[in-house]
Amino acid sequence: MFSAYDLKIDSDFFDDTFCTLKNYKNYKKIGENHLSSQLAPFKDKIQKFVLSDTMNGSEIQKKCFPEVDADIFISHSHNDKDLANSLAGWLYEEFGLKVFIDSNVWEYSNNLLNKINDKYSNKQINQNGEFLYDYRSCNYASQHVNIMLSTALQKMIDKVECIILLNTDNSISVFDNHKKTINQTYSPWIYSEILSTQIIRKKPLFYYREYRNDEIRAAFESSSENYFAFQITYDVSLEHLVKLNGSDLQTWLKEYYCGLDKYDDYPLDALYSIKNPKDLEKAKKISICTNEKQKERLQIIKSAIDGDSNAQKKFYEICCEANNLTCADCQGRRCQFKIINGGKII
Known part of the structure; x- marks a missing residue:
């Protein structure tokens, strides 16, 4: 995950979208088709595991809850599924961005649970x-x-580049206790997903990028259904989420269309140029690799972020080398982190 957003829109947004003749229903259909294609290959695998008397939980996790290829994760209330599908359709149709929606997995898990209970x-x-x-x-x-x-x-939250909370009255309730405003949710899944965005590692933007160096240099040079009689609420903090609204999405779309030569490979960069400009500039500078050695180092850093212990050790050595020291000279003191492998510090 690079960045997470707190988005407030309603269905009217899609009927007023800049530079398009599509509407809410059109985007909803596009979103449904896009999302259904992600999990279709995995649905038939549920029955295979249920037929066995001893089910392997790790195999079920791997086969029935796959990590699909997606750029954006949308967290939403089940009452906002149509709105979430429309947003997914808009993102896919206008930017070519692949979207993952949590309700796909909710329904998938219910299907698995029903078969097990049966x-x-x-x-x-x-x-x-x-x-x-x-x-x-x-x-x-x-x-x-x-x-x-x-x-x-x-x-999935850890894997995707961008998280969007679809903030509506169905997902987030706002209460005022006379001292401060409290955001609460009745959904344990939304609570878990928002909490995950706080504790899951934030990856630098260059982790997701492979910019074409000539373009980068030119740019810089020129430049609720009730199931129970009682309800449980969870206090949630939205302060760490970047605020988004319909106007921001319109600005993002305009920026994207006006700069297709800059954003064609990475449409989310058009959003980051508005909401995360410093991170975007830093990622582009880091990604300018003029020789094979620099490219190799960048790949080592990305692998280290993924938890590869060998890459982490090499990164440790690079830190010392960058300061004209060997690891024996500084004994690791110049590195501001410790790499733990098998309980031993490398």
Whole structure:
């Protein structure tokens, strides 16, 4: 994850979008088609695992909750699914950005949980024709599936470049306790996702970029449905999220269309030029590699961010080399971090 945004829009935004003849319904359909294509190859794999008496949770996690290829993760209330699909369609149609929506995984996990309960939770039919399940078996299955779901969502948040919270009255409730404004959510999943954006590592923008050096130099030179009788709320902080609204999205789209030569490879850069300009400039400067040695070093840094211990050790050596010292000279004191491998400091 590079950056996270707190977006406030409604369906009217899509009917007034700059430089397009499409509307809310058009974008909703585009979004649905785009999103359904992501998980289609994995849906048939659920039955394979349920048929086994002993299910391998790690394999289910890997096969049934895949890390799909996406640029943006949208967090939203289930009551805003149509709005989220329209936003996904707008991002995909106007910028070519691939989107992941958490509700796809919610529904996927419910499908898996239903199949597990049908087989293992003593499914019966009462006199009214309603299904009954064993309470403890259902709880046991739910615990495992929810852990798989939570893990899958956290992995996606870590993987994608950009997170967008679709902030509506359905997802975030605002309360005033006379001293300060408190944001709360009734959704445990939105709470978990917002919290994840606070604690998951923030990757530098150059991690996601491979700019063409000639273009960079030229630029610088020229330049709620109720299921229960009770509800639980969670206090959430949105202070770390960059604020976005419909006007910001219009400005982003205009910037993108007016600078296609600059933003064609990375459409999100048009947004960052407005909301994260310093990070964007830094990423471009770092990505200017004039020789093979610099390219190799940049790749080492990216691998170190991914947790590769060998790359981290090489990065440690690069830090010393950059200061004309050997690791023996400074004994690692110049490096402001420690690399732990197997409990030992390398």
